[in-house]
Amino acid sequence: MSKLRLAVIGAGPAGIYASDLILKAERDFDVSIDLFDLLPAPYGLVRYGVAPDHPRIKGIIRALYEVLDRGDIRFFGNVRYGHDITLDDLKSHYNAVIFATGAIKDAPLAIPGVDLDGCYGAADFVNWYDSHPDVGLTWPLDAKQIAVIGNGNVALDVARMLAKLPDDLLPTDIPDHVHKGLSSSPVTDVHVFGRRGPAQVKFSPLELREALHVEGVQSIVYDEDFQYDEGSLAAIESNNQVRVMVKTLETLR
Numbered sequence: 001m002s003k004l005r006l007a008v009i010g011a012g013p014a015g016i017y018a019s020d021l022i023l024k025a026e027r028d029f030d031v032s033i034d035l036f037d038l039l040p041a042p043y044g045l046v047r048y049g050v051a052p053d054h055p056r057i058k059g060i061i062r063a064l065y066e067v068l069d070r071g072d073i074r075f076f077g078n079v080r081y082g083h084d085i086t087l088d089d090l091k092s093h094y095n096a097v098i099f100a101t102g103a104i105k106d107a108p109l110a111i112p113g114v115d116l117d118g119c120y121g122a123a124d125f126v127n128w129y130d131s132h133p134d135v136g137l138t139w140p141l142d143a144k145q146i147a148v149i150g151n152g153n154v155a156l157d158v159a160r161m162l163a164k165l166p167d168d169l170l171p172t173d174i175p176d177h178v179h180k181g182l183s184s185s186p187v188t189d190v191h192v193f194g195r196r197g198p199a200q201v202k203f204s205p206l207e208l209r210e211a212l213h214v215e216g217v218q219s220i221v222y223d224e225d226f227q228y229d230e231g232s233l234a235a236i237e238s239n240n241q242v243r244v245m246v247k248t249l250e251t252l253r
């Protein structure tokens, strides 16, 4: 083969870095890469998922931009695999395909009431505060009490964005309509629920510390949530990250 024609589906960090690695690899044949995304713009969830008040992570866009700006990867936006382009199309034009389509949608949850009004998946909400082109400019922020279900970093992003004083977000690249929406939100309490205890949370220590020290926000934990079963005690004993989490949460008691 004198030239490998490669199609990459998904222009998030995985698709762009995979393309970059292939182009930089030592090889004795040429490569041409076409990068497709269903959205008009690249960078995937770094652009449309990472919270605006995480500029260091958002800054990855600069490195991804530099790869695309070199000019040796062709980017085609607004092309949805499975709709605008099929596997047969790709097979007839390319020697190989990389799928790097990420996890852009919420997984369905089997919780009674999940389809009621006022219940949303985090993917849609984070898309709103990151100005995703398929999500409207307004979000129905009319609740005083908001429940966030889940104990991972996305839950903390959502809780932090809801609880933060909107003006504290002004130095970030928060879109105007999101600042306006958050400013009119009457929310006073954000409750974060996990199905198990402190030894099983999936936050990263940095995100947890950040969420617990938001200006103007009091973090509250409940004593009854700090009863450790055998599995939890074993996890605390054997895993440093779990120990750090538990210790961090214990300081709030």
Ligand SMILES: Cc1cc2nc3c(=O)[nH]c(=O)nc-3n(C[C@H](O)[C@H](O)[C@H](O)COP(=O)(O)OP(=O)(O)OC[C@H]3O[C@@H](n4cnc5c(N)ncnc54)[C@H](O)[C@@H]3O)c2cc1C
Binding pocket: 009, 010, 011, 012, 013, 014, 015, 036, 037, 038, 039, 042, 043, 044, 045, 046, 049, 050, 051, 054, 057, 079, 080, 081, 082, 100, 101, 102, 103, 104, 126, 154, 157
């Ligand atoms: C809310 C949220 C907050 C996050 N915050 C952080 C953080 O603070 N720090 C951190 O390190 N990580 C964070 N992450 C994780 C990080 O965003 C992901 O790990 C990373 O974006 C994954 O890269 P990826 O390229 O695999 O997928 P993605 O970034 O999801 O990119 C996939 C791309 O594929 C495209 N695509 C999907 N389906 C198709 C199709 N059928 N046809 C064409 N294109 C398609 C999508 O439009 C998208 O552009 C966060 C994730 C989320 C959801």
